Amino acid sequence: MDTTGTLFMPPGQSTLSGEVDSLFYFIFYMSVFFFVLIVAGTIIFVYRYRRRGKAGLTSGVSHNTTLEVTWTVIPLILVLIIFVWGFKTYMRMNVVPKDAIEIKVTGQKWFWSFDYPEGATTVNELVVPVDKPIKLLMSSKDVIHSFFVPAFRMKMDVLPNRYTITWFEAIGAGNYDLLCAEYCGKGHSEMLGKVKVVSDREYAEWLEKGPGTGEGLNPVDFGAQLYKSKACFTCHSVDGTPNIGPSFKGVYGHKASLEKGGETAVDENYLRESILDPQAKIVAGYQPVMPTYQGVLKDKQIDALIAYIKSLKE
Amino acid sequence: MNNNETANSISFLSEPKGLKSWLFTLDHKRIGILYLGGIMFSFILGGVFAMLIRLELLRPGPDLVSADTYNQLFTLHGAVMIFLFIIPGVPAALGNFVLPLMLGAKDVAFPRLNLASWYIYVVGAAFALYSLHSGAVDTGWTFYTPYSVQTQTSVVSMTLAAFILGFSSIFTGLNFIVTIHKLRAPGQTWFKLPLFVWALYATAIIQVLATPVLGITLLLLILERLFGIGIFDPAMGGDPVLYQHFFWFYSHPAVYIMILPGMGIISELISVFSHKKIFGYKAIAFSSFGIALVSFLVWGHHMFVSGQSEIAAMIFSFLTFLVGIPSGIKVFNWLSTMYKGSISLETPMLYALSFLVLFTIGGLTGIFLGALSVDVHLHDTYFVVAHFHYVMMGGTVMAFLGGLHYWWPKMFGKLYSSLWSKISVALIFIGFNVTFFSQFILGTKGMPRRYYNYLDQFQPLHAFSTVGSWILGLGFLIMFVYLIHSLFRGRRSGPNPWGALTFEWTTPSPPPTYNFKETPRLTHGPYDFDKIAVEETK
Numbered sequence: 001m002d003t004t005g006t007l008f009m010p011p012g013q014s015t016l017s018g019e020v021d022s023l024f025y026f027i028f029y030m031s032v033f034f035f036v037l038i039v040a041g042t043i044i045f046v047y048r049y050r051r052r053g054k055a056g057l058t059s060g061v062s063h064n065t066t067l068e069v070t071w072t073v074i075p076l077i078l079v080l081i082i083f084v085w086g087f088k089t090y091m092r093m094n095v096v097p098k099d100a101i102e103i104k105v106t107g108q109k110w111f112w113s114f115d116y117p118e119g120a121t122t123v124n125e126l127v128v129p130v131d132k133p134i135k136l137l138m139s140s141k142d143v144i145h146s147f148f149v150p151a152f153r154m155k156m157d158v159l160p161n162r163y164t165i166t167w168f169e170a171i172g173a174g175n176y177d178l179l180c181a182e183y184c185g186k187g188h189s190e191m192l193g194k195v196k197v198v199s200d201r202e203y204a205e206w207l208e209k210g211p212g213t214g215e216g217l218n219p220v221d222f223g224a225q226l227y228k229s230k231a232c233f234t235c236h237s238v239d240g241t242p243n244i245g246p247s248f249k250g251v252y253g254h255k256a257s258l259e260k261g262g263e264t265a266v267d268e269n270y271l272r273e274s275i276l277d278p279q280a281k282i283v284a285g286y287q288p289v290m291p292t293y294q295g296v297l298k299d300k301q302i303d304a305l306i307a308y309i310k311s312l313k314e
Numbered sequence: 315m316n317n318n319e320t321a322n323s324i325s326f327l328s329e330p331k332g333l334k335s336w337l338f339t340l341d342h343k344r345i346g347i348l349y350l351g352g353i354m355f356s357f358i359l360g361g362v363f364a365m366l367i368r369l370e371l372l373r374p375g376p377d378l379v380s381a382d383t384y385n386q387l388f389t390l391h392g393a394v395m396i397f398l399f400i401i402p403g404v405p406a407a408l409g410n411f412v413l414p415l416m417l418g419a420k421d422v423a424f425p426r427l428n429l430a431s432w433y434i435y436v437v438g439a440a441f442a443l444y445s446l447h448s449g450a451v452d453t454g455w456t457f458y459t460p461y462s463v464q465t466q467t468s469v470v471s472m473t474l475a476a477f478i479l480g481f482s483s484i485f486t487g488l489n490f491i492v493t494i495h496k497l498r499a500p501g502q503t504w505f506k507l508p509l510f511v512w513a514l515y516a517t518a519i520i521q522v523l524a525t526p527v528l529g530i531t532l533l534l535l536i537l538e539r540l541f542g543i544g545i546f547d548p549a550m551g552g553d554p555v556l557y558q559h560f561f562w563f564y565s566h567p568a569v570y571i572m573i574l575p576g577m578g579i580i581s582e583l584i585s586v587f588s589h590k591k592i593f594g595y596k597a598i599a600f601s602s603f604g605i606a607l608v609s610f611l612v613w614g615h616h617m618f619v620s621g622q623s624e625i626a627a628m629i630f631s632f633l634t635f636l637v638g639i640p641s642g643i644k645v646f647n648w649l650s651t652m653y654k655g656s657i658s659l660e661t662p663m664l665y666a667l668s669f670l671v672l673f674t675i676g677g678l679t680g681i682f683l684g685a686l687s688v689d690v691h692l693h694d695t696y697f698v699v700a701h702f703h704y705v706m707m708g709g710t711v712m713a714f715l716g717g718l719h720y721w722w723p724k725m726f727g728k729l730y731s732s733l734w735s736k737i738s739v740a741l742i743f744i745g746f747n748v749t750f751f752s753q754f755i756l757g758t759k760g761m762p763r764r765y766y767n768y769l770d771q772f773q774p775l776h777a778f779s780t781v782g783s784w785i786l787g788l789g790f791l792i793m794f795v796y797l798i799h800s801l802f803r804g805r806r807s808g809p810n811p812w813g814a815l816t817f818e819w820t821t822p823s824p825p826p827t828y829n830f831k832e833t834p835r836l837t838h839g840p841y842d843f844d845k846i847a848v849e850e851t852k
Contacts, residue, residue, distance in 0.1 A: 008758040020687050024758075027685060031678035038649060038674050042667060045652040046659070055589040055656040055813065060844030062591050064650075071646040072639065079635040079681065086685030087628050093690060094624055143461040144554060146619065146694060150760025153691040157620045159555065160460060161548030164621040177769065181694040181762040183454050185461060186381045189765035287466070 013176060013197070014152035015169040019089045021153070027082060093154065096167040100135035101128070107138065107145035107158040108291050110187030110244075111231035112178065118207050121296060123230040124193035126178065129203035133169045141291060146182035149195055155181055170197040186244055186289075190234045214304055223308025226301055235290065238312055245290060246283050250314035257284045271306045325727065325824040340425035341827060346411030347725065348432050352439060353407050356398035361790065363391035368749070368783035371776050374768050384766040385452035386467070392455030393472060397479050398439055400710055401568065404575035405521075406431070406486050408717045409514050411725060413490060415818035415825065416508050418499030418834040423492040431485035434478060441475035454764060456565070459546035459557040463538050470539055473532040480525045480532075483571070487521030490514050499817065501836035508816045508840040509598055513578025516602035520567045520574075520609065528564035531557065555620055562613035570609045572706060574602055576713030577644055580666050583716050584648045585841045586814040587663035588655030592841045594647040601640030608637040618689045627686055634684040641677050645670065660812065661735040665716030668743045672708025676701060679754065697757025703750045715742075715793075722797070723811050727824040728804030729852070734796040741789030748782030808851030815848055816840050 005011040008028070009021050103126070104115040114122045128134045138147060138158045145158040147166070156166040170176075180191035198206065209215065214222030227233060227248075235244035246256070252271070257263045259282040264270055273280055275297065278290035297305070326343045336344060367387050370378045379387065410428065414421050422428050445451055451472040453462040462469050494515050498507070535557070537543045544550030546557045577598075585592040592598065614622060614630030648670060657663070679701040683689050692698060723729050752775045761772045768776065810819040815838065821830050838846050 005759075008755060010759050016687075020691055023685060024682065024688050024691075027682050027688065031681065034678060035674055038645060039671055041649050042652070042670055045649070045655070046657050046667070049588070049652065049655045049657050051589070051656045051658040055658070055843075057845070057847060058588075058590045058656055058843050059654045060591050060842075061654070062593050062595060067650070068594060068597060068643075068646075072643060075642050076639055079638060079684075082681060082685050083632055083635050086687045086689075087631060089687030090618075090627065090690065091624060093687065143464065144458065148694070148760070148762060150691070153687075155619050155690050155693055159548075159621060161553060162621065177760065179760065179762050183385075183458070183461070183764040185452070185465065186385065188385075189381075189762075189767040192769075 010150050012151065012153065013170055013172050013174065014154065015171055016089060016093060017151070017153045019092070023082070023085050023089065026085070030078060093166065096135045096165060097133040097169075100133035100167055102135045102137055103128070105136045105138040105147060105158065106141060107147070107180070107184075107191075108141035109143070109185060109289060110180070110191040110234050112147075112180075112191070112193045113296060116207065120207060123296070124178075125196055125229060126193065127196045127198060127203065127206055128170060129200045130170050130173050130197050132200075133167055135165065135167045138164050138166070143184050144182045145180050145184050145191065148179045148181035149176055150179070151176040152195075157182055170195070173197050173199060187234050214300065219304045219307035220311045222301075223304035223306070223311075226297075226305050227308060230293070230297065230301075230305075232305070240314075242285075245286055248309045249312045252310045252312070258282060259284050259286070259288075268306055271309060272302060275302055275305065324826055325822065326827045327726070327824050329827065338429075340421070340429055342410050342414050342422050342425065342428060343725070343825065343829075345428050345432050346407055346409075349402060349407040349410060349435070350725075352432075352435060353399055353403050356394050356439070357403075358794075360391050360395040360399055361787070363387050363394065365783055365787055367391060368780040370766070371768070372780045373777070374770060374773055376767070381766045382452065385764070386450035388764060389451045389454050390446060393451070393476070394442065396455055396568075396572075397476050398435075398442060400572045400706060400714075401479075401483055402435060402486070403572075403714050404579065404710065404717065405490070405514055405517055405571075406435070406482070408579070408714070408721060409490065409510075409575060410486070412721055412818055413493060413511065413514060414497065415724075415821070415829055416511055416816050417493065417497050417502065418817045418830060418836070419493065419497035420828045420830075422489050423496055424489050427485050427489050431482045431489070434482040434485065438475045438477075438479035438482060441471050441478060445471035445475060456561060457532070457535060457557075458561075459535065459538070459552075459554040460548060462535060463547050470536050473535055477529050477532045477536075480529045483521050484525050487518035487525075490518040491522065494518075499834050499836050505596065505599075506836060506839050509581035509592065509595065510575070510578035512599040513574050513576075513581070513602050516606040517571050517574045520571050520606050524564045524567040524571075524610070527560065528568070531560040531564065534560070555617070555622070558617055558620060559613065562616045563610075566613040566616065567606075567609040569705070570605055572710050574605065576669070576710040576717075577602065577641075579713040579717040579720070580648060580669050581644075582814075582816070583662050583666035583720060584651050584670075585843070586720075586812055587660060587666065588652045588657045589813065589843050590651055590653075590655030590841075591839075591844050592647070593650035593653070594643075595841070598644055598647050601643050604640045605637060608633060612637055615684060615689075618686060619693050631684055631686050635681075638677065638680060638684065641673075645674055645677070661730075661732065661739060662716045662720035662812070664736065664739045665712050665719060668739065669709060669712040669716065672704055672712060672743075672746065675751075676704030676706075676708050679704060692757055694763055695757035696753040696761045696763055699763050700750045700753035700757060703746075703753075708746060708750070715739075720812065721818075722800070723807035724818055724823045724825070726801055726804075727807050727822075728800045729807045729811065730800035730804055731796045734792060738789050738792040738796070741785055741792065745782050745785030745787070745789055749779050749786055750782070752776075752779045752782070805852075810848070810851045813848045813850040815842060815846060 106113045112124050114126050140158045140160040148155040152168045154168050156164050176195045178193035178195050237243050237247040240247045240249040251266050254266050255263045256266055264281055275293050279288045282288050445468045448468045452467045538546050544552045546552045546554050612634045615634045618627050756775045807823045809822050
């Protein structure tokens with residue numbers, strides 16, 4: 001259990017998380033007050049007026065205007081305060097600061113990809129500088145997803161037919177969980193990522209180097225890194241267990257029977273085709289759910305992934 | 315009337331005999347019991363699904379079932395509990411039995427329509443069971459597009475089931491509205507109606523006005539799947555968010571179809587077992603109507619992060635807070651009713667007190683979700699799951715069980731074990747809180763709903779919640795055992811075991827086929843415990 005943060009909330013790491021938490025705790029303590037009032041009242045009445053022997057006639061009191069007005073007006077005032085308070089922060093969540101860095105977010109079954117203004121693309125890892133507003137322009141390639149970062153108290157649905165926009169500004173460096181909050185099918189609970197908040201300098205260096213070039217790695221190690229960073233693991237295991245897609249283990253060099261009949265040799269060309277045009281040859285027993293990686297992976301990355309798959313022998 | 319006479323009179327249960335006499339009965343009491351059978355079956359089915367879900371979530375990662383099966387389980391749990399159990403639960407089962415009795419009437423206004431509504435319920439349930447058999451559904455009970463248009467599972471038969479069940483609900487609502495208008499006993503003016511009747515009336519209005527919208531929506535979804543008409547599917551120029559608007563336009567008022575009749579039961583129970591005139595009769599009656607009307611205007615609060623405009627979000631948030639006020643007023647009224655009463659802690663009252671505690675938590679946590687900025691964080695997390703279960707299970711189900719235990723002696727003429735029923739209600743109350751309070755914390759910590767797998771940091775709370783579901787399950791198991799036992803071995807009940815003042819307690823338990831020997835005349839209000847000395851006839 002995460003013991004940092006408060007009893008209810010995880011540690012807040014965005015400029016707006018404090019505001020959300022204060023309203024949360026305002027409502028919380030107000031609720032505790034009313035809950036104690038009602039439960040204490042119940043217990044006292046049940047004890048004090050418990051039936052002893054036969055029930056006789058009881059008091060006929062059924063109105064008390066002062067009391068009734070009080071318990072209508074006080075809650076009304078309280079909820080109006082909460083309404084205005086919640087609305088104000090909500091507006092701040094929706095109005096993007098002018099100088100924000102714009103990053104394109106794409107949700108699809110079942111991973112996130114991020115396109116940076118400088119041209120880089122990452123999968124399941126959003127790298128951003130600390131203390132800078134980040135605007136997210138989001139859309140989905142298939143069903144509805146929802147971009148949820150608990151540490152930033154932010155959430156916005158990602159829709160297939162239009163862009164949705166939200167923003168945040170992280171106040172501390174670190175890695176924060178990113179989760180899909182709108183049910184999207186079999187891999188919904190695996191549609192996880194990280195928001196990596198780094199210093200300005202690190203961010204600039206990272207952009208400079210270009211993410212995912214595999215500098216200084218041999219192809220197999222680079223492929224292993226891509227297997228994680230491009231979220232292949234969501235659907236393909238490396239230990240032989242079939243998941244949403246076939247396992248990578250020992251797949252190279254064998255023959256696979258196909259869903260529409262016949263079979264194919266699993267060689268470099270088949271692997272490449274399956275990455276770029278996944279629906280072309282579906283292995284028997286699996287559903288045609290894999291998205292294309294055309295444009296997401298560069299040639300060198302595809303080479304590395306194939307090398308990695310080849311290294312996973314039985 | 316004494317016990318001897320009760321035993322000798324011919325009850326609706328014993329005459330006429332034979333299966334046919336039940337399947338073609340027009341008697342509202344028998345139809346109520348037929349409904350009760352269907353509803354209890356659905357409750358057990360939905361409950362088993364829930365237990366399996368909790369068992370899978372005991373530890374992260376795949377344990378018991380596959381991801382596909384898990385997604386079907388939570389969909390079926392939701393669909394069965396909502397459409398087959400909780401919506402018809404109080405009105406069609408208990409309401410059907412009690413409403414004409416409370417009005418001093420022989421039956422509902424349209425007995426044949428009443429029987430038809432039960433058969434429609436059965437046909438709808440058959441479609442739901444068929445969809446289970448033919449590959450189940452994995453969309454969540456909300457059937458959100460475009461997922462529901464694309465998934466391979468049998469969405470059509472399940473939505474068709476919900477579509478058909480809607481008609482059953484409309485028929486019951488229509489029947490109740492006319493019955494309440496036309497069949498009240500002489501002297502029973504509107505403000506002398508029991509509050510349960512007011513609650514059923516407000517519910518019936520929503521049933522009749524909102525359910526057709528669900529019907530249209532589900533029909534459009536079916537057409538979309540079968541013929542690709544392109545209204546919701548973005549691939550064809552449709553708008554998936556439009557579906558959400560349509561769906562919640564019904565389904566938010568539907569939440570009040572589920573809770574309002576429960577509130578009606580609570581008004582009866584608290585007054586009767588406190589032996590005290592209800593506090594704020596008119597406030598309670600009118601607040602049901604206030605809730606019913608405003609409930610049509612708050613659907614957008616399910617969509618604060620769907621990309622809807624900020625102004626829409628603001629209006630929906632504002633109206634959401636307004637709809638909360640009448641519920642608060644009711645809670646204060648119930649509390650005040652107990653003041654200076656003569657409170658007896660019989661089992662139905664224990665359910666009413668459980669309701670009071672749990673519904674208060676359910677209502678207060680609704681405030682978090684109505685506040686725009688806080689909802690952004692909590693939306694689609696376990697906080698919503700917990701809030702919903704506190705209102706629906708802590709609220710409606712507790713009220714339903716309270717009502718069931720209250721009218722059980724009237725329905726079957728038998729008393730159940732007082733000791734075992736108290737053990738059971740204690741287990742249910744504890745089990746419920748262990749199961750669901752932990753989910754509030756899961757939610758605020760950022761655990762999204764409908765997750766087959768979860769991050770390791772959530773494990774302790776998930777395990778805690780699963781243990782709660784076992785306590786809850788045990789409580790229900792005990793309940794089923796002593797209720798069934800009471801049918802065969804239970805002590806006979808007199809006409810008025812709780813000392814209540816409404817009409818249904820003036821006729822024998824169980825009542826004769828036409829309810830009353832002669833049309834009763836109302837001589838006092840339903841809660842005049844300050845004027846009428848009433849004897850308990852156990």
